[in-house]
Amino acid sequence: MNNRLEKDDYIQNISYDSVIFGFNGTQLKILILEYHNTGLFALPGGFVKINEDLDEAVKDGVSKRTGLENIYLEQYHTFGSLSRSDSTAMRRIIEESDLDVKDCEWMFGRFISVGYYALINYEEVSPKPDALSDSINWYPIDSLPKLMMDHEEMVAKALQVLRANFENKLIGMNLLPAKFTMKQLQQVHEAILGEKLRRTTFQRKMLSKDILVRHEKLFQGKAHKAPYLYSFK
Amino acid sequence: MNNRLEKDDYIQNISYDSVIFGFNGTQLKILILEYHNTGLFALPGGFVKINEDLDEAVKDGVSKRTGLENIYLEQYHTFGSLSRSDSTAMRRIIEESDLDVKDCEWMFGRFISVGYYALINYEEVSPKPDALSDSINWYPIDSLPKLMMDHEEMVAKALQVLRANFENKLIGMNLLPAKFTMKQLQQVHEAILGEKLRRTTFQRKMLSKDILVRHEKLFQGKAHKAPYLYSFK
DNA sequence: CATTATTGTAACAAAAAGAGACAATAATAT
């Protein structure tokens, strides 16, 4: 939800919501909004303009919130159950905002929402709340606040699809800086898959895939051998 | 699109389209509609009623066309580009139908369409055209007619997701009769993956998965050893 | 009753993954 929100500018009954993943070196986290004075937590979402591609709408919305361009985005599911829409929650959010409730009546109807997940480099992001929201913060995926409407289901499904796509799509690169150590790469895999991996087997497999370039060593000031840095080809 | 199509009954700007897969023993096929006197071919699709779950709308629509209940259905992608809607094609379809064009103006706008694929037992189906369509027929996936709008892209994407899901989800069962031979099972896999598989390796892998029950032999009247029949556990 | 084509399974080879061991090596402590 950005800039103005006039009914005639937007396609009715359709919204999008985004599960924005980041990795802080240890944990997988996602960005969650809190709305002013409501105690309501939600995924960042928005509407689609009349003359705008769905993909573009999402790309713009996520870029505005993260300040990043060229974000890895994947559409993963569309949520269309009748019960998912909750007009009372939406009404509370609008009432606590600066917006005129009458102008926002259209938001209280039924919405079918298209879910996207994004993978971004945690360190490059400085999340900014928008007009409706109080704050936007990173939360580890295993300790999220209670989310409004069906947003918890949206997160669960996003994780499920992310995990299923992970092996095939070589997604790890989007969560890491350009250069990274083998250990960091392994930690991303572990955080996404939710399980520990064997160091030697993991390293052998990654090196055999012919997808990595080895660079200089990274001296971390620790009392042990320094690891090599790698990047994706 | 079923029964009456009055604007106020349906969510505006949202449709669904379905890629209905069947397997005739050799080839993977899909159901394609042809509209009266237009030469336009399309995937079976429809709209979502105001007070109906998206999943329900699709389930009902696909059931009506195939005459089957309990269909394996999977939502695979939502198509939301601006360029996908084509009002001239829709107008021609309506003009050639019994419907009043004025009542159908709402169908000529922009639609975001949710794609589902279905896997059904080819032999149990007798496809029936609806009010708008002339015929509905099976086409092998590698020799489809030219489809309207972005329906070819929809088919390509459905196949792509089907293949990606195939290994994990044990989907073959939905395309076969309750009892089948190992050879039939292999042929389904080959048709979906689009490649030949090794007989002995395939058989060993299937048997080791502990998902099959072996039944009596199937005597086909052929001059060789009769194969066992299997079903899924 | 031999012939035919296909099926079920065994046997061996090759490749991939699991598991452990160990030397190399940056910093730190002595």
Added chain:
DNA sequence: ATATTATTGTCTCTTTTTGTTACAATAATG
């Protein structure tokens, strides 16, 4: 300086999985 420490890169051996070939079993046919 030198020993100590923890982690890294790599090697080896074992186990599991997959690829490949071979072959006996067996329904119909001639």
